[in-house]
Amino acid sequence: MAFGILLSISVALSLLQLPCHAHVLPRDDVPQGYGALPYYPSPHGGWIASWKVSYAKAQALVSQMTLAEKTNITGGVGIYMGKPCVGNTGGALRVGFPQLCLQDSALGVSSTDNVTAFPAGITAGATWDKSLIYARGAALGKEFRGKGANIFLGPTVGPLGRKPFGGRNWEGFGADPVLQAVAGALTIRGVQEQGVIATIKHLIGNEQEMYRMYNPLQPGYSANIEDRTLHEVYLWPFAEGIRAGVGAVMTAYNAVNGSACSQNAYLLNGILKDELGFQGFVMSDWLAHISGVGSALAGLDMSMPGDTMVPLFGFSYWKYELTRSVLNGSVPLDRLNDMATRIVATWYQFGQDKNHPPPNFSSNTKSRDGLLYPAALLSPSGQVNWFVNVQADHYLVARQVAQDAITLLKNNGSLLPLSGSSRLSVFGTDAAVNPDGPNACSNRACNKGTLGMGWGSGVADYPYFDDPITAIRKRASDVAFYNTDSIPSVPAPKPEDVAIVFLSSDAGENSFTVEGNHGDRDSSKLSAWHNGDELVKKVAAKYSNVVVVVHTVGSLILEPWIDLPSVKSVLFAHLPGQEAGESLANVLFGSVSPSGHLPYSIIKAPTDLPDSVSNLKGFAFGQVQDTYSEGLYFDYRYLNKMRIKPRFAFGHGLSYTTFNYSATIRQVTALAPFPPPRGPKGPTPAYSTAIPLIAEAVAPAGFSIIWRYIYSWLSPEDAKAAHAVGVAGKDKYAYPAGYGTEQSSTGPAAGGDQGGNGALWDVAYEMEVTVRNAGVKYDGKAVAQAYVQFPDGIEYDTPVVQLRDFEKTGVLRANRGEEKVLLKITRKDVSVWDVKAQNWVVPKVDGRYVVWIGEASDGLRIACYTDTLTCEEREGPV
Ligand SMILES: *[C@@H]1O[C@H](CO)[C@@H](O)[C@H](O)[C@H]1NC(C)=O
Ligand SMILES: *[C@@H]1O[C@H](CO)[C@@H](O)[C@H](O)[C@H]1NC(C)=O
Ligand SMILES: *[C@@H]1O[C@H](CO)[C@@H](O)[C@H](O)[C@H]1NC(C)=O
Ligand SMILES: *[C@@H]1O[C@H](CO)[C@@H](O)[C@H](O)[C@H]1NC(C)=O
Ligand SMILES: *[C@@H]1O[C@H](CO)[C@@H](O)[C@H](O)[C@H]1NC(C)=O
Ligand SMILES: *[C@@H]1O[C@H](CO)[C@@H](O)[C@H](O)[C@H]1NC(C)=O
Ligand SMILES: *[C@@H]1O[C@H](CO)[C@@H](O)[C@H](O)[C@H]1NC(C)=O
Numbered sequence: 001m002a003f004g005i006l007l008s009i010s011v012a013l014s015l016l017q018l019p020c021h022a023h024v025l026p027r028d029d030v031p032q033g034y035g036a037l038p039y040y041p042s043p044h045g046g047w048i049a050s051w052k053v054s055y056a057k058a059q060a061l062v063s064q065m066t067l068a069e070k071t072n073i074t075g076g077v078g079i080y081m082g083k084p085c086v087g088n089t090g091g092a093l094r095v096g097f098p099q100l101c102l103q104d105s106a107l108g109v110s111s112t113d114n115v116t117a118f119p120a121g122i123t124a125g126a127t128w129d130k131s132l133i134y135a136r137g138a139a140l141g142k143e144f145r146g147k148g149a150n151i152f153l154g155p156t157v158g159p160l161g162r163k164p165f166g167g168r169n170w171e172g173f174g175a176d177p178v179l180q181a182v183a184g185a186l187t188i189r190g191v192q193e194q195g196v197i198a199t200i201k202h203l204i205g206n207e208q209e210m211y212r213m214y215n216p217l218q219p220g221y222s223a224n225i226e227d228r229t230l231h232e233v234y235l236w237p238f239a240e241g242i243r244a245g246v247g248a249v250m251t252a253y254n255a256v257n258g259s260a261c262s263q264n265a266y267l268l269n270g271i272l273k274d275e276l277g278f279q280g281f282v283m284s285d286w287l288a289h290i291s292g293v294g295s296a297l298a299g300l301d302m303s304m305p306g307d308t309m310v311p312l313f314g315f316s317y318w319k320y321e322l323t324r325s326v327l328n329g330s331v332p333l334d335r336l337n338d339m340a341t342r343i344v345a346t347w348y349q350f351g352q353d354k355n356h357p358p359p360n361f362s363s364n365t366k367s368r369d370g371l372l373y374p375a376a377l378l379s380p381s382g383q384v385n386w387f388v389n390v391q392a393d394h395y396l397v398a399r400q401v402a403q404d405a406i407t408l409l410k411n412n413g414s415l416l417p418l419s420g421s422s423r424l425s426v427f428g429t430d431a432a433v434n435p436d437g438p439n440a441c442s443n444r445a446c447n448k449g450t451l452g453m454g455w456g457s458g459v460a461d462y463p464y465f466d467d468p469i470t471a472i473r474k475r476a477s478d479v480a481f482y483n484t485d486s487i488p489s490v491p492a493p494k495p496e497d498v499a500i501v502f503l504s505s506d507a508g509e510n511s512f513t514v515e516g517n518h519g520d521r522d523s524s525k526l527s528a529w530h531n532g533d534e535l536v537k538k539v540a541a542k543y544s545n546v547v548v549v550v551h552t553v554g555s556l557i558l559e560p561w562i563d564l565p566s567v568k569s570v571l572f573a574h575l576p577g578q579e580a581g582e583s584l585a586n587v588l589f590g591s592v593s594p595s596g597h598l599p600y601s602i603i604k605a606p607t608d609l610p611d612s613v614s615n616l617k618g619f620a621f622g623q624v625q626d627t628y629s630e631g632l633y634f635d636y637r638y639l640n641k642m643r644i645k646p647r648f649a650f651g652h653g654l655s656y657t658t659f660n661y662s663a664t665i666r667q668v669t670a671l672a673p674f675p676p677p678r679g680p681k682g683p684t685p686a687y688s689t690a691i692p693l694i695a696e697a698v699a700p701a702g703f704s705i706i707w708r709y710i711y712s713w714l715s716p717e718d719a720k721a722a723h724a725v726g727v728a729g730k731d732k733y734a735y736p737a738g739y740g741t742e743q744s745s746t747g748p749a750a751g752g753d754q755g756g757n758g759a760l761w762d763v764a765y766e767m768e769v770t771v772r773n774a775g776v777k778y779d780g781k782a783v784a785q786a787y788v789q790f791p792d793g794i795e796y797d798t799p800v801v802q803l804r805d806f807e808k809t810g811v812l813r814a815n816r817g818e819e820k821v822l823l824k825i826t827r828k829d830v831s832v833w834d835v836k837a838q839n840w841v842v843p844k845v846d847g848r849y850v851v852w853i854g855e856a857s858d859g860l861r862i863a864c865y866t867d868t869l870t871c872e873e874r875e876g877p878v
Pocket of ligand 3: 322733
C-alpha cells in the first residue's frame, strides 16, 4: 500500500489532465522466453468443503443484489472518502451487506491511537518461535477487531527479501520461503480466529521499491520469474497462507513477465485460483488497478481504494464502468457474480455477519470530530474517533517477541551478560527515543532515535516508546549516555569499563525518501546509518569491552569493525516496535539468554551475492525489467552453492549457554514420484447469467450524491445505451487471445485443495529431536532447524540445503534441562516443481535425502537419512 504517495502523485499528475479511462503505456518486451500466458475464465470460488456453508449463505445474499449493488461491493468508494479506513468498499445496505473497512498495517492498526505497535515481521521471524508468532497474530487480530476493521492488510510475505537493499523486506519474516511461509500462515490463523479477514500480500515479485508502480508515463517494473523458481521460492509462502485459509490476497504493484499483477490472468486465474484453490477474494494494491474489463476477466475481485491510477477525481475503472461493462455484455455477469460471491462468502467465513463492530476510528484525523468525506472538499463533519483502547495486555506479547528475537551474533570472552555494577558508557542516538516524540515523523519517515519500525504504510503509531537507555538505566547504576553519533570527549575508561554502541539501518516504502534512500536502501546500502561504523571504530579504540546493538530492517555489513578485538559482543535487536527497552535489557543483563536467530545471511560485501540480487534495477525508459536470473539461488542458497562464507549465516544465533542435539527419524507416509491424484472440484454457486435489467443499474430517484464519491450507478441514458449493446450482443469486446468462458470441473493436477494438492502436506518423515542445555550456568531456549539436502545424482539442480521446518524449545534449565521437539518433512518438502509435468515430483523416492538438524544453516550437526532411517552426528555440508 502506498498511502503517502497519493497526494504527490495526484498533484503532479492532475497537471497533465490525462483522460483517466484510456492510456497507452510504453511497454518494453520482457526478455526472451518470459511471457504471460492467457488463462480464462476466472475459476469460480466455492468448491472447497471448508467454505461450503459460507458460499451457500453468500449465494442466498448475492441473488438478492441488484447489478449496481454487486458492483458497489467490489470496489472502494475512493481514497480519503467517507468511512474512516484506508480502504472502504461500497455496501449493499438494502440487503444487509455493510461497507467493509480495510486497514493497514501488518504490525498494528495504523493511523490511530490506543493500539499496540508490535515488533515488525522481520522481528517475529527472528524469534523462530511458532507459538509466539501465532500469539502476535492473535493480538493483532483482536486490535483490528476492536477498532472495527473487517480486513487486516497483512501479513506481508512478498517481498521475500531476495534483494538485501529492498525497502519492505522488514514487513515480512525473513529471506527463506519456509520461514516466511510458516510465520505468514501462523499470523493468518491468529488474526482470522478473531473474526478478522487477513490479507496475504503482495502477489508477487515486489522485491524492490523503486519503479514498482504503474503511472500514466511508465509501467511498473516486470519481475520475470521462471516457473520453477516461482513455485519453489516466491509462491511457497502464498500457498501456505492459502492452505491456512486466508480470506484475501493483495496483488503487487509490479508486473510479472510483463503483465501487471492486478490483471495477470495466468497468475490470478491460473496459479492463484485454480492451482492454489484460493477461495477468498483478490484485491489490488492501492492504485495498482489499471484497467476495467481486462482486470475483471483476469481474476481481480476488488478494486482498492476504488480510484483510477490518478486518484481523487471520483473516477474508477470499475464501479459505474463495471456496471456498464456487465450491462453491455463485455464482462460476463457470471464473472461479477463470482466476484461478489467471493467477497460475501469471505465475510461469512469469518463470522462478520454476527456482531462485528463498525469502525471506531478515523485514519484521516486524530481529533474526535472531522470531515465525514475528507476528499469531497465540501463535506459535513461529525464525530469520527471514539478512542477505543484495544491494547489490553498485548504489550506482553510484543515485548516477548522483541526479546526472543534478539540475536547474539558474537560474544567473545563472554562479555555478555553484563552485571548491573558494570560501569557503562552508552553511545548513539539510536539508544533513546526520538526527542521530538516517537510519532513525530508521519509514516515513520525519518530515522531519529531508536529505530522500532521501518517507514511507509506498514507502520502504526506508538502509544508510548520503551527505549533502551531508560531500561538500561533501570538495571545499572553507573551509566553515562552520549546521545550522539559522533564520539564526544569522554573520561579515560578503566580496562573493565563497558561501552555499548547503538546502530541503525532503516528502509521503507517508496512513497517517502529518507536520508537519500527511496524506500530501498539505495543510498546507505548495507552500511550502518549516521556514520555508525566510524562511531564503533572510535569507541573500540578507547574501550576494551564494546557491545554493539543494532536496530535494523535487514542485513548489514559489519566488516569495518567486527574483527576489532575490543568489539566483543554484537546483538541484532531487529525492529522491536514499542517494546525496545526492557526486551533488550533482559538480554543484556542476563535475565534471559538471547534466543533469536538470523532470518537472513549477513554477507561480507554486496558482491558476495549475484548481481541480479545485490543490485537494484535502475531507471529505464519504458518498463524496467527485473529478471530473476539467479533462479533458486539467493541468500544462503547462493552462498552455499558458490562456497562463499558469509560473516554470519542464515539461522545463526548464539545463547549464553550451549545445547546438545540428538535425533531419530521415522517414515510416516510412503512416497511415490507424484502425489496421489487430486479429487474433482465441488459444486459452485450458480446464478442466472442474463443481461440484467436497466433498473438494476440506475440510482433511485432523488438520491443526492457526494461530489467525487465513487458510485456504481449509471445515468439512465448510459444504462439504456449499454443495455442495448448487451442484449443485441453484436458489438464484441476485443477479448485477449485465449479467452474463454467454460469453467473447468477438473482443474490442474497440482491443485485440489487450498494451497494445492492436499497430499503435498502429507508428512513423509518425522524427526524427534532431543535438545539438551549443555551448560551449567544459564537457562536458555534453543531453535532446532531442519534442512533438506536432496539425493545425489538426480536430474534437478537443487540448493545444497534448504530449511524445511524448525521448532523453538521452551526455557531449558542449566544442567541438562531438555525437551523433545518434532520436526516434520512433508511430501512437498522433498519434491521439486517439474515445469514440464506442471506438478511436484519427488525426484528419487528411495534415494538418500539427508535431513540436517542443527542450530544454524552453517551449524548443522546431525544427519538423518531417509533411506536407512538412521541419524548420526556429522559435520554439516556448509
Ligand atoms: C454503494 O455504497 C454506498 C456506501 O455504502 C451507498 O451509499 C450506496 O447506496 C451503495 N449503492 C448501492 C447501489 O447500493
Ligand atoms: C513467466 O515466464 C516463465 C518463462 O517462460 C514461465 O516459466 C512462467 O510460468 C511465467 N510466469 C507467469 C506468471 O506467467
Ligand atoms: C462496455 O463498457 C466498458 C466500460 O465502459 C467498455 O470498456 C467496453 O468497451 C464496452 N463494450 C462494448 C461492447 O461496447
Ligand atoms: C465505537 O465504539 C464505542 C465503544 O465501544 C461505541 O460506543 C460507539 O458507538 C462506536 N462507534 C461507532 C461509530 O460505531
Ligand atoms: C486513548 O483512550 C483514552 C480512553 O481510554 C482516551 O482518553 C485517549 O484520548 C485516547 N488516546 C490517546 C492518544 O491516548
Ligand atoms: C576473542 O578475544 C581474544 C582475547 O581478547 C582474542 O585473542 C581472540 O582473537 C578473539 N576472537 C575473536 C573471534 O575475535
Ligand atoms: C554434549 O555433547 C558433547 C559432545 O558430544 C558431550 O561431550 C557432552 O557430554 C554433552 N553434554 C551434555 C550435557 O549432554
